[in-house]
Amino acid sequence: MTAPGGGPRTAARWLPWFVLGNALFWALLWASQAMKGATRDWRHFHDMARLVLAGRANEIYPGYTPGLPFIHPPYAVWPFVPLGLLSEGGSYLVCTLSTVLAMAGALLLLRRALPGQRRQFATGALLALGSPSWTTMMALGQVSSWYLLVVCAGLSLWMRGRRGWAGAILSLLMFKPNIGAVFPLLFLARRQGRLLGGWLAGMLLLLASTLPLGPGVWRNYVRSVRTMSGIIERIPVWKQHTLVAFWHSFVHRPALLAALWATSALPLAAATGWAWLRADLDASNLPRLFGVTVLMIVTCSPYLHHYDALLLTLPGLVWYLDRGSYRSATLRAVGGAALLAAYLIQEVSLWLIEGGWSLVGPAVAVWLVAELLDLARARAERPAQVESD
Numbered sequence: 001m002t003a004p005g006g007g008p009r010t011a012a013r014w015l016p017w018f019v020l021g022n023a024l025f026w027a028l029l030w031a032s033q034a035m036k037g038a039t040r041d042w043r044h045f046h047d048m049a050r051l052v053l054a055g056r057a058n059e060i061y062p063g064y065t066p067g068l069p070f071i072h073p074p075y076a077v078w079p080f081v082p083l084g085l086l087s088e089g090g091s092y093l094v095c096t097l098s099t100v101l102a103m104a105g106a107l108l109l110l111r112r113a114l115p116g117q118r119r120q121f122a123t124g125a126l127l128a129l130g131s132p133s134w135t136t137m138m139a140l141g142q143v144s145s146w147y148l149l150v151v152c153a154g155l156s157l158w159m160r161g162r163r164g165w166a167g168a169i170l171s172l173l174m175f176k177p178n179i180g181a182v183f184p185l186l187f188l189a190r191r192q193g194r195l196l197g198g199w200l201a202g203m204l205l206l207l208a209s210t211l212p213l214g215p216g217v218w219r220n221y222v223r224s225v226r227t228m229s230g231i232i233e234r235i236p237v238w239k240q241h242t243l244v245a246f247w248h249s250f251v252h253r254p255a256l257l258a259a260l261w262a263t264s265a266l267p268l269a270a271a272t273g274w275a276w277l278r279a280d281l282d283a284s285n286l287p288r289l290f291g292v293t294v295l296m297i298v299t300c301s302p303y304l305h306h307y308d309a310l311l312l313t314l315p316g317l318v319w320y321l322d323r324g325s326y327r328s329a330t331l332r333a334v335g336g337a338a339l340l341a342a343y344l345i346q347e348v349s350l351w352l353i354e355g356g357w358s359l360v361g362p363a364v365a366v367w368l369v370a371e372l373l374d375l376a377r378a379r380a381e382r383p384a385q386v387e388s389d
Contacts, residue, residue: 017126040092040139040140040141041068041140041141041142042083042091042092042095042096042140042141042142043065043068043088043141044063044065044068044069044070045070045080045083045091045095045141046080046083046084046086046088046091046092047063047064047065048060048063048065048070048077048080048084049077049080049081049082049083049084049085049091050084051063051064051084052077052081052084052213053081053084053085057077057212057213057214057217058214058216058217058220060074060077060217060220061217061220061221061223061224062224062227069224069227070224071224071225072175072176073174073175073177073206073221074210074213074217074218074221075175075206075207075209075210076175077213078209079146082094083095092141095141095143096138096141098143098146099137099138099142099143099144099145099146100138100145102143102145102146102148102149103129103134103145103148103149105149105152105153106145106148106149106151106152106153106313107125107128107313109149109152109153109155109156110152110313110314110317112156113152113155113156113159113287114287114317114318114321114322115321115322115324116320116321116322120320120321121317121321123320124316124317124320124321125317127316127343128310128313128316128317131309131310131313131343131346131347132306132346132347132350133306133307133308133309133310133312133346134307134310136306136307136350137307137310140307142305142307144307144308144310144311145310146175147173147175147176147179147308147310147311148310148311148313148314150169150170150172150173151170151173151290151294151311151314152314153166153169154166154167154169154170154183154290155286155287155290155314157169158195158283158286159283159286159287160283163192163194163195163198164194164195164197164198164201165198166195166198167183167187167192167194167195167196167197167198167199167200167201167202168198168199168201168202169198169202170183170195170198170199170202171198171199171200171201171202171203171206172202172206174203174206176308178297178301178302178303178304179297179301179304179308179311182293182296182297183199183293184196184199184200185273186273186276186293187199189273189276189277190276190277190281192281235303235305236355237249237357237358238349238350238354238355238356238357238358239305239306239350240303240304240305240306240358240361241298241304241305241306241308241309241342241346241358241360241361241364242298242299242300242301242302242303242304242358242361243261243264243265243268243299243300243361243362243365244257244261244265244302244303244361245303245358245361246357246358246359246361246362247260247261247264248358249357249358249359250357261302264365265299265300266300268296268299268300268365268368268369269296269300271369271372272292272293272295272296272368272372275289275292275372275375275376276289276293278375278376278379279375279379284325285325287314287318287322287325288318288322288325288371288375290314290315290318291314291315291318291319291371292315292368292371292372292375294311294312294314294315295312295315295364295367295368295371296368297311298311298312298361298364299361299364299365299368306346306350306360309346309360312339312342312364315367315371316339319332319335319336319339325378326374327374327377327378327381328373328374328377331370331371331373331374331377332370332374334366334367334370335366335367335370335371335374338363338364338366338367338370339363339367341363341366342360342363342364342367345359345360345363346360
C-alpha cells in the first residue's frame with residue numbers, strides 16, 4: 001500500500017532523471033547534425049586554431065568561418081590551438097569532452113563548498129545537466145562550463161584562504177570580458193589587495209602570451225569589437241538572457257533601448273556592489289556573494305547567450321543547498337519561484353518553440369532582488385544579535 005504523499009515523492013525522485021534524459025536526447029540529436037557537417041560554434045575554434053598553426057595569426061579576426069567570427073581576446077586562442085591538429089570531427093569531440101570534464105570539476109568544487117546531503121546535491125546537479133544551457137552548449141561545441149569551472153575554482157580557493165591564487169584564476173574569466181570584468185572592480189572596492197594582485201598578475205601573463213601572435217593582432221581585435229554590436233543585433237533575442245534582450249523584444253529604437261537598459265540594470269549592479277561592501281567576507285558568506293554576482297552578470301551584461309546562462313548553476317545550487325544562510329523564508333521562496341520560472345521559460349523557448357520574447361532576464365532579475373533583500377536583512381539583524389549576546 002502506498003503511503004500518503006508517496007506519489008509526489010516518487011515524481012520528485014524521477015523528475016531530475018526525466019529532465020536529464022530529455023536533455024541527452026536533444027544533445028545527441030544536435031550532435032549528430034553537427035558531425036554531419038552542420039555549422040556549429042566549435043568550427044570557428046577549429047578554423048582559428050588552424051590559422052594560428054599556419055602562421056596566419058593576422059587573419060584570426062574575423063576568421064573565415066561563415067557566420068561565426070572569432071571575437072574572443074587574442075590571449076584566448078591558446079586553449080583552442082590543439083584543435084587545429086585534429087580533424088573536424090575530432091575537434092568537436094575533444095571540445096565536447098573538455099566541457100564535460102570542466103562541468104564535472106565545477107560540480108565537485110561546489111559539492112565541497114556547499115552543505116547538504118549527497119542525494120540533495122545529486123538532484124541539483126541532475127537538474128543543471130538537464131538545462132537547455134548545458135544541452136545547447138554541448139551540441140554547439142561551446143565552452144561555457146569552462147567559465148563555470150573558473151568561478152567555482154576562484155570561490156573554492158578564496159574559501160580556503162588562498163586569495164592570491166583565487167584572483168589569478170578569476171582573471172581567466174577575461175576570455176569573455178562581459179563575464180569577467182566585474183570581479184576586479186569588487187576586489188578594488190573591498191580593498192582586497194591579494195585578490196587584486198593575483199588578478200593583475202594573471203592578466204599580465206595573459207597579455208604577455210599574445211606576443212608571439214604579433215603586434216597587429218590587438219589592432220585587428222579592436223576592429224572586430226567595433227563590429228560586435230552589429231553581430232549581436234543579428235542574434236535573436238530569445239537566445240540571450242539579459243535585461244537588454246528583454247527590452248529589445250519590444251523596443252527597436254537604440255536610444256530608448258539604451259535608456260531602458262541603464263534604468264533597469266544599473267540599480268541592480270549598484271545594489272550588488274553595495275551588498276559586497278556591507279558583507280563579511282568569511283568563507284560561509286562567499287557562496288552567496290558569488291551567487292549574487294553571477295545573477296547580476298547574467299541580468300546586467302550587455303549580451304549573454306543562452307549557453308552562458310550555465311553560470312546560474314552556482315547560485316541555483318546555493319539556493320537549493322544552503323538554506324541556513326537565508327534569513328527570510330518568503331524571500332527564499334520568491335527566489336526559488338523566479339529560478340523555476342527562468343528554468344521553464346528557457347526550456348520552452350529553446351527546446352519547444354525556438355523563439356518568443358526574452359523573458360529569462362527579468363526572472364533572474366527578480367531572483368537577484370530577492371537575494372539582495374535577504375542579504376540586507378541579514379546585515380540589519382546582525383547588530384541586534386551582537387547586542388543580545
